Amino acid sequence: MDFRSLAIALFSILLGATGQFLFRVGMLHYGRVSVENIWQQLFKIIFTPAIFSGFVCFGISSILWLVVISKWELSYAYPMVALGYVLAIFYGTFFLHESANIYKLFGSALILIGITILGVLGKTT
Template identity: 30%
Template structure:
């Protein structure tokens, strides 16, 4: 991966992670959805700034990923963007105080190992 490709890769991952963070923050602001309040929640999505910003970040991430796919094989780009999962778990841990059980930590290690193997000397 050369510098422009790596830049697109980084933008795609960071924008997607930012999108996940903002969607979680917006979802916490909305509160729990249930049978009685789901219509109100659907309407609230359109007026919650964090949710709108999160969707915009996802759009930016998708745009960068599409541009990346014009330059890199899907067999490289697809697995590589799975690093988004790593950053999402770390955000959950540090920002939202979510636990990381041992089984999840092992799974994340396997994801990182898999990405390294996929992009190694390509």
């Protein structure tokens, strides 16, 4: 197991989920938008501090992800991105006080089980 690549993959996934969290924080601050009016507000939205920080997280995450997929098969690496869903539920529940219910917990457990199976049995190189 290449632990350095694993650490880079996990950090990339963490940054991606953090970017989503920051997008949500920024939009809570900015307010609601619709498809019809987003284009007129896009510049202002992008430069909302939390949203801009979210884009920075996504940018760094994408660059790090290039390192990962240069070393790992895509069919092995990409399913790990599902960890971002689990992290998003964590961020939403603990920092945004969103509801946590049995379905979110069960779904998160299934994701973690699936990633574990893929990680243990699915890597061929």
